[in-house]
Amino acid sequence: MTSTHSYIMEHPAEGQRLLDKADAQPWISRYLDPHLVEAKNMLSVGCGPGVFLREIAESHPEMEVVGVDKSQPRVEQAEKRFCDLPNARALVGDAMRLPFAQNRFDLVFSRFLLEYLPEKQLAVQEMVRVCSEGGKILLQDLDGQLLWHFPEDRELQQATERVVNALQATGFDPFVGRKLYSLCVKAGLADITVQADSYHLYAGRIDEKNYSHWQAKLEIAQPQLIGVLGSEAAARRYSERFLNYLLNPETLTYSCLFTVTARKRHASRA
Numbered sequence: 048m049t050s051t052h053s054y055i056m057e058h059p060a061e062g063q064r065l066l067d068k069a070d071a072q073p074w075i076s077r078y079l080d081p082h083l084v085e086a087k088n089m090l091s092v093g094c095g096p097g098v099f100l101r102e103i104a105e106s107h108p109e110m111e112v113v114g115v116d117k118s119q120p121r122v123e124q125a126e127k128r129f130c131d132l133p134n135a136r137a138l139v140g141d142a143m144r145l146p147f148a149q150n151r152f153d154l155v156f157s158r159f160l161l162e163y164l165p166e167k168q169l170a171v172q173e174m175v176r177v178c179s180e181g182g183k184i185l186l187q188d189l190d191g192q193l194l195w196h197f198p199e200d201r202e203l204q205q206a207t208e209r210v211v212n213a214l215q216a217t218g219f220d221p222f223v224g225r226k227l228y229s230l231c232v233k234a235g236l237a238d239i240t241v242q243a244d245s246y247h248l249y250a251g252r253i254d255e256k257n258y259s260h261w262q263a264k265l266e267i268a269q270p271q272l273i274g275v276l277g278s279e280a281a282a283r284r285y286s287e288r289f290l291n292y293l294l295n296p297e298t299l300t301y302s303c304l305f306t307v308t309a310r311k312r313h314a315s316r317a
Contacts, residue, residue: 086153093160097125104135156185165218190224224305236309
């Protein structure tokens with residue numbers, strides 16, 4: 048079976064799809080702005096092509112803005128995006144072995160990263176290690192992606208569960224959102240807060256913009272679908288059935304978005 052990690056992290060079309068979906072400023076205003084007030088520097092783990100970081104660096108020129116990503120092509124995209132911003136940079140690095148000193152950043156965040164990592168607790172511990180004492184950690188991820196629909200199409204549901212189970216062998220976890228709180232507790236963080244919002248929420252026929260995103264995602268994932276479902280014809284049938292379900296005015300598809308923020312304890316108070 049083709050590596051699911053290469054699809055998720057490296058496929059050029061997936062990178063463009065994520066860029067097309069990005070709406071940086073509303074996200075920053077809603078989730079990150081309250082934590083930027085006292086931060087002199089910040090780190091984005093799994094920064095991708097740096098769309099969010101450019102917005103932050105432009106609006107906070109006094110702040111050092113750093114991104115790290117395992118994907119060399121994504122980092123190159125980010126560096127090009129930062130070329131006129133002296134306070135922003137990106138580098139290649141592993142979330143489970145971050146290339147930074149202890150207590151380095153006042154704010155550390157990751158968005159849609161932990162769902163793909165095989166060693167999630169280690170990644171959170173690394174974020175805590177490089178966060179300054181009293182600094183903030185923000186984790187955001189999905190829960191129920193691909194899986195929650197009503198009324199249920201049993202054939203579609205069974206095929207989706209096969210695909211998700213195969214992805215789980217790479218570390219993918221469709222229910223990581225609900226686990227973020229526990230990951231923070233086990234990492235010894237303080238002042239943990241949890242927010243849950245709907246993310247995918249299509250009641251009735253899906254709109255054209257979101258339909259095109261799903262269409263592109265399923266097209267990119269064809270090699271993985273073939274590996275799981277056994278043939279190109281089966282993969283095509285699955286994609287068509289999934290998309291037709293989204294177009295059905297009598298169906299509902301949804302997932303949740305969990306945002307967890309916490310503070311790193313001071314060593315003397317731990």
